[in-house]
Amino acid sequence: MFYLIGLGLCDESDITLRGLTAIQRCSRVYLEAYTSILMVSQSRLESFYKKPLILADREMVESSADEILKDADKEDVALLVVGDPFGATTHTDIILRARSLRIPTQTIHNASILTSIGSSGLQLYNFGQTVSLVFFTPTWRPTSFYDRISENANLGLHTLVLLDIKVKEQSEENLARGRKVYEKPRYMSIPQALEQMREVEEEKKEGTLDVHNTLVIALSRMGAHPPSAPPLPASNESKPSAFESERIVAGTIHDLLSVPESEHEQTFGSPLHSLIIVGKRLHVLEAEFAEAFAVNKENWRKVAREVYMCALG
């Protein structure tokens, strides 16, 4: 059996019992490590699952699926994926390949960023299509994300924007010279995302991301809560760091862009970051719930009332 197992959003304790039972039956366990990240180290997962993990990078999952699937018709093999396994395209590819090799497969689902955003108070059925935002480079500034957000906005729907992750990337020079030297991982932050949005709005001038009239909700480390009874003693961690819980911050694009750089760390903290663009169907209960997260509550209410026509008391 080939198992595709979701790990949830934060640490080793977010696996389901079904998932853990499956892992412990497997002869090989791969850990997918490029579409998202957990907030704990690989060694911590290994101690907790009582299994060595084989790190699977994008190249391996995309080009060496057969290596991962080897003998999975005779024994149990698992690929662990942060969140729910079907967030990324790659995972349907490997299931298709397993099918063609007549290997039975089973998916064990888990929490995903796509539904954890309900904690913002916005209703999940008011969201349109999900959008990705990639790091702009001097030569590559894809703006199709803006058009997707506009499609949702025209229907009054909210948009979840997933921010770029660069893991195991090569510099252009290293790529050209065929050197397998990799850059440090990079995770797009909320301020970086908002800055790119501001730039694209200035080019397009369609108003979808008007900085003063667009409400957004910034999400950091969704699903992260301090373990109250840690499954592992702290000494197992090479360097126990201060735990950063999930954080939700709301405001207009301008409100959040006005947070001084010196306060970014305190306001948003470590990755992963995501962003919600609030749609005009905003319900008064949604606005009230999210107001608690606003950097400037007065402005949040003003824009919700005057631009979003929300009947806030």
Next chain:
Amino acid sequence: MFYLIGLGLCDESDITLRGLTAIQRCSRVYLEAYTSILMVSQSRLESFYKKPLILADREMVESSADEILKDADKEDVALLVVGDPFGATTHTDIILRARSLRIPTQTIHNASILTSIGSSGLQLYNFGQTVSLVFFTPTWRPTSFYDRISENANLGLHTLVLLDIKVKEQSEENLARGRKVYEKPRYMSIPQALEQMREVEEEKKEGTLDVHNTLVIALSRMGAHPPSAPPLPASNESKPSAFESERIVAGTIHDLLSVPESEHEQTFGSPLHSLIIVGKRLHVLEAEFAEAFAVNKENWRKVAREVYMCALG
């Protein structure tokens, strides 16, 4: 602390370790039982969690939030919710109430039908807003679901349609006479949903749900897999029944409506059922993946090619 804990989709083994640890700390644990259902009995959950569960119906969660939240500032209380907690509006209400009582809250996420549908092979970022379909009655036939599907369809997006659940409903007569007598739970089946869609298409004639040219994917019991090593001996179950795994069936609306009633049980099986209306952005990889689930593979390919312009080989 007030915990809102997701139980995932199938049985007692779908809880996360984080969720289970929290439950075991709680002095009171409520089980929400009207927005969705697990596929196992309450007593099985109680044995497994080693906690008595208090059944919380809609009335209790909506009108007696204070009873649930009682003393949660001094001790730990949990409300267990099938799937991920923020599928339904009610759960933001109870968090708002907790906030006003200055009770700290924590949400423990889990798998949701909203992302488990990735198992169909359709990409989650190609879905628009999620839609609900309620049981029609002779006097109430809301058709706004059709307009929502059209909004998605106009953008080429897929739509997840959640089918109605009636738990603890009163007949009109019992309601009028104030008798607290409740009807048997009802769960809308895929054939019932398709029949209602066919009726609305015949009234509206806009083509969004044209029975011959619309591809749909029917989902039954998403996330259900037989427990390979059951956490509890079968004898704990009052009546062990044949286990029904998740099932995915694809075709045009007409293909699925053509399944004879005598084969409904075999084709779709027990609840819960959901339905995906496939949008025109359908990618060739999505079409290929889902073809494996088609009742009529030839017709699936034909419609994908000719109506959806999918470059299937």
